[in-house]
């Protein structure tokens with residue numbers, strides 16, 4: 001599991017540790033870890049050109065001390081001081097003593113074999129200032145290594161206000177920060193290296209599942225399992241206009257680990273022709289028989305409202321997607337007030353914006369704004385609807401009403417294809433039926449879906465939604 005802590009938590013842990021250690025110890029630990037990563041990135045340190053971009057805070061201090069370490073090993077180190085009158089004095093003195101030189105020539109950026117971005121770290125507020133902004137657009141010949149956070153990325157949220165410095169590698173200290181795992185910030189961070197500096201941290205508010213975490217959560221049949229014990233997932237999807245959504249949601253559901261899939265809706269014939277193993281009814285969820293979780297909404301068209309109402313009236317977990325979300329946005333959070341079992345919502349940014357408007361009144365915010373502030377959007381929706389919210393997009397964010405957040409790093413831009421979301425909702429509903437808690441089901445669903453997309457894209461691109469379903473594997 002990758003754990004990401006909020007800036008406030010990092011500051012508290014740093015303060016507690018610094019009180020017990022000689023002054024400067026933490027910065028030396030950070031600088032040593034940072035320099036070690038740079039050494040591995042350079043073909044050879046001796047004679048290589050290193051440019052340090054140093055801001056006015058401790059982030060600049062880390063970069064200056066790391067630069068000094070590289071200079072002592074024979075690198076030719078230049079430093080641009082973004083605010084010369086407020087540079088980290090001890091760090092600068094150490095770099096100069098090691099042979100480093102101050103420069104004001106921006107062309108050094110393009111010539112350098114390696115650039116250290118120490119402009120701002122967790123203390124950065126707002127976008128890059130005018131003195132730093134031009135570096136964001138410059139060509140580079142060597143890797144850019146971000147110190148703790150790519151400058152211009154908000155460490156807590158991953159939001160970028162204006163421009164940010166794109167890094168090839170980010171060396172972060174003590175813990176990951178949410179902004180390194182969530183787009184757009186994550187796309188600026190490159191490869192992440194975590195350097196331990198001895199912080200004692202509380203539980204992380206944001207986590208990301210890794211392969212072994214997912215393996216531990218997946219439902220696997222035991223010797224005494226039967227199809228009912230493995231869980232039955234109900235899918236209420238598709239309509240006369242969109243029968244394909246039913247087929248794709250069922251395809252996802254068949255791959256999610258439930259023992260059986262029940263389908264209720266007008267596409268029963270298409271579904272059973274394609275998947276003879278599915279139990280089908282032309283009716284609605286209310287008359288479909290017992291299931292352990294419902295998936296409602298993909299391609300639901302005009303019937304989505306009735307199917308949603310019946311599924312929500314049940315006492316099993318319900319996943320709402322697509323047309324079901326449009327209907328829910330119209331009804332607002334009150335529609336979920338009487339539920340005793342969990343609800344999972346799987347909006348894309350546009351649906352999320354409509355759901356927000358449904359909860360808070362007023363016109364929906366632009367979908368772009370909901371996507372750019374994905375962490376805040378998912379958290380607000382989870383709180384307003386008291387539901388687990390899986391916000392789809394370049395980083396899928398899953399927020400629990402209890403406050404926990406999981407972010408998903410698997411996936412490929414090829415997944416942005418029609419029907420891919422239907423597969424995800426079926427897959428995640430199946431995991432719910434198999435007994436996973438909502439946060440686990442949603443984050444494991446996103447993980448498997450992203451991996452399946454990657455695997456399918458490795459075989460052939462572009463990929464289709466059905467190929468994504470076919471590539472899901474435990």
Ligand SMILES: NC(=O)C1=CN([C@@H]2O[C@H](COP(=O)(O)OP(=O)(O)OC[C@H]3O[C@@H](n4cnc5c(N)ncnc54)[C@H](O)[C@@H]3O)[C@@H](O)[C@H]2O)[C@@H](O)CC1
Nearest residue numbers: 026027030056057058059120121122123124125127129148
């Ligand atoms: N406090 C500690 O014990 C440790 C801190 N570490 C480093 O210290 C960093 C945090 O240091 P600081 O709290 O000094 O904060 P930063 O160095 O991240 O930034 C704060 C400074 O930048 C200026 N600033 C804020 N926003 C700006 C913007 N958008 N553009 C330009 N300048 C801006 C502020 O006026 C302030 O001077 C961490 O990210 C990490 O790199 C590490 O050395 C590990 C130990």
Ligand SMILES: [K+]
Nearest residue numbers: 117120147149
């Ligand atoms: K930085």
